[in-house]
Amino acid sequence: MGLFEYINKSKIAEFNGISGPSPSFPLGNLLSFVGENPWETIAGFSINYGEICLVWFGSSPHLIINSPDLFREVLETNWTDYYKDSPKKALEPVITSYSPFLANPPAWKSMRDSDSFSSPWSPKWISQQVLILKESIKLRTNGLAKFSSKKSLDLTHTIQKMSFDSFSISVSGKILPESIYDIFTYMGKVGADRLTSLFVPKYIPSVFFYWKRRKWFSYFSKLVKEVESNPNPNSSDLINWIFASGSKYSDKGTAINLANVFYGGVYSVTSVLVTAIWLLSQIKNKHFEEKLKLEIKETFNKDNEITFKEIEEMSFLDKVVRESMRIFPPVPLYLRNSSKSKVVKLGKNRIPPNTPILISNYALHHSDVRWENPLEFNPERWTKDVITNNPYGSDYFFPFGRGPRACMGMSYALINIKLTLASFYSIARFEPDLKSNYVQGFFFGVMMPQTVTGKIVLDE
Numbered sequence: 001m002g003l004f005e006y007i008n009k010s011k012i013a014e015f016n017g018i019s020g021p022s023p024s025f026p027l028g029n030l031l032s033f034v035g036e037n038p039w040e041t042i043a044g045f046s047i048n049y050g051e052i053c054l055v056w057f058g059s060s061p062h063l064i065i066n067s068p069d070l071f072r073e074v075l076e077t078n079w080t081d082y083y084k085d086s087p088k089k090a091l092e093p094v095i096t097s098y099s100p101f102l103a104n105p106p107a108w109k110s111m112r113d114s115d116s117f118s119s120p121w122s123p124k125w126i127s128q129q130v131l132i133l134k135e136s137i138k139l140r141t142n143g144l145a146k147f148s149s150k151k152s153l154d155l156t157h158t159i160q161k162m163s164f165d166s167f168s169i170s171v172s173g174k175i176l177p178e179s180i181y182d183i184f185t186y187m188g189k190v191g192a193d194r195l196t197s198l199f200v201p202k203y204i205p206s207v208f209f210y211w212k213r214r215k216w217f218s219y220f221s222k223l224v225k226e227v228e229s230n231p232n233p234n235s236s237d238l239i240n241w242i243f244a245s246g247s248k249y250s251d252k253g254t255a256i257n258l259a260n261v262f263y264g265g266v267y268s269v270t271s272v273l274v275t276a277i278w279l280l281s282q283i284k285n286k287h288f289e290e291k292l293k294l295e296i297k298e299t300f301n302k303d304n305e306i307t308f309k310e311i312e313e314m315s316f317l318d319k320v321v322r323e324s325m326r327i328f329p330p331v332p333l334y335l336r337n338s339s340k341s342k343v344v345k346l347g348k349n350r351i352p353p354n355t356p357i358l359i360s361n362y363a364l365h366h367s368d369v370r371w372e373n374p375l376e377f378n379p380e381r382w383t384k385d386v387i388t389n390n391p392y393g394s395d396y397f398f399p400f401g402r403g404p405r406a407c408m409g410m411s412y413a414l415i416n417i418k419l420t421l422a423s424f425y426s427i428a429r430f431e432p433d434l435k436s437n438y439v440q441g442f443f444f445g446v447m448m449p450q451t452v453t454g455k456i457v458l459d460e
């Protein structure tokens with residue numbers, strides 16, 4: 001018996017029957033996660049150890065699950081046996097405990113039910129976003145193309161600012177000041193560092209952080225107050241819609257929730273956009289880029305306007321978005337803990353209380369049982385039948401999670417992504433630098449592509 005086994009004898013016994021890579025003292029299996037993204041390591045373990053696998057972060061046991069049946073149990077059929085633990089500690093200073101993303105039942109339920117994204121009017125509000133966002137995205141693309149005809153740009157930074165601006169317009173009807181964007185990125189960095197730190201308490205935010213945070217939330221409180229004193233029922237922004245609906249929120253609650261929308265969505269939407277634009281810019285995929293541009297041209301040409309219905313009907317655009325998220329899921333890893341108070345049954349196994357479970361869609365999105373040539377970018381694979389058999393939130397395709405805690409912002413995110421791509425490709429394309437590469441990084445719980453550089457080139 002090795003030192004690791006000797007020290008952790010009783011814990012190991014609790015997981016009898018679940019195999020995994022051999023741990024060693026003192027790091028357990030942590031070294032396996034060095035130099036690679038965690039979801040890639042997890043996918044590797046899944047191939048070697050099957051549908052459930054035990055790994056050790058130091059002396060802390062974690063389970064990796066990798067079969068549609070087990071994901072269904074944890075996220076859907078037995079979801080009440082599991083709760084969210086780790087992101088709460090890391091992200092609470094940034095997105096507050098008011099966020100349904102971090103809360104656990106029973107508080108979670110009332111937060112989710114009363115959130116504007118769950119309201120009956122949400123689909124109508126989303127459908128109105130098309131007109132207010134389209135022009136701003138085109139304007140920004142034009143400006144960037146002028147700038148970038150001389151100088152190559154970092155696509156992730158560029159798209160992140162563009163997404164922040166489009167979220168700003170959806171939420172408040174206007175582009176928020178640069179100083180507010182700076183606070184957003186600063187607080188996001190603190191959250192990202194805390195999330196990836198193995199020693200979260202070491203990342204105690206500074207007084208400076210709390211000062212910035214106060215500015216961030218009070219800015220949104222001010223926007224809410226402005227609408228209260230001068231509401232505009234014809235406006236398409238979220239604050240006016242919430243006000244018109246007679247929201248139950250306190251001012252503070254509304255403001256915090258609105259601020260949370262940015263952290264829930266900007267990074268993940270940026271991830272999808274950069275991924276799709278990068279994939280389409282590759283020489284081997286140029287025919288897909290052409291096909292998308294043609295579809296967009298035909299749609300825009302009818303009356304030079306685009307409607308929500310037309311965006312929804314653009315079938316190739318829809319395929320490009322699905323395929324980008326299948327290959328590089330924007331949220332490839334999150335966690336659940338099993339019940340604090342009882343042993344939970346998971347498949348054939350009995351799981352000791354409070355065991356963290358790593359949830360990653362990466363391996364199943366790449367499973368050759370379901371997907372032919374899984375690593376190949378091929379939007380055409382999404383035929384009508386494939387879409388029907390693999391809807392969002394299903395066994396082999398769940399970029400937005402699945403079950404009762406699946407993403408609340410999915411419909412808005414999809415329309416934002418599609419509209420940005422349609423507006424962008426209606427006038428321009430991206431030409432990557434010769435040396436540019438696509439490297440997956442991890443930021444604020446989101447897979448954030450790094451080092452994609454190149455030029456935005458306007459069509460002739």
Ligand code: HEM
Pocket residue numbers: 100101102112117260261264265266268269272330331334335399400401402404405406407408409410412413
């Ligand atoms: C491409 C964009 C997005 C992706 C890929 C994405 C992905 C996800 C995933 C995987 C989850 C489930 C996490 C879990 O089960 O622990 C989730 C939850 C959530 N998302 Fe998103 N998201 C996106 C955009 C958005 C947007 C735009 C918003 C807000 C407007 C948002 C708000 C939320 C919230 C509040 C939850 C927590 C739901 C709950 O626990 O009840 N997301 N998202």
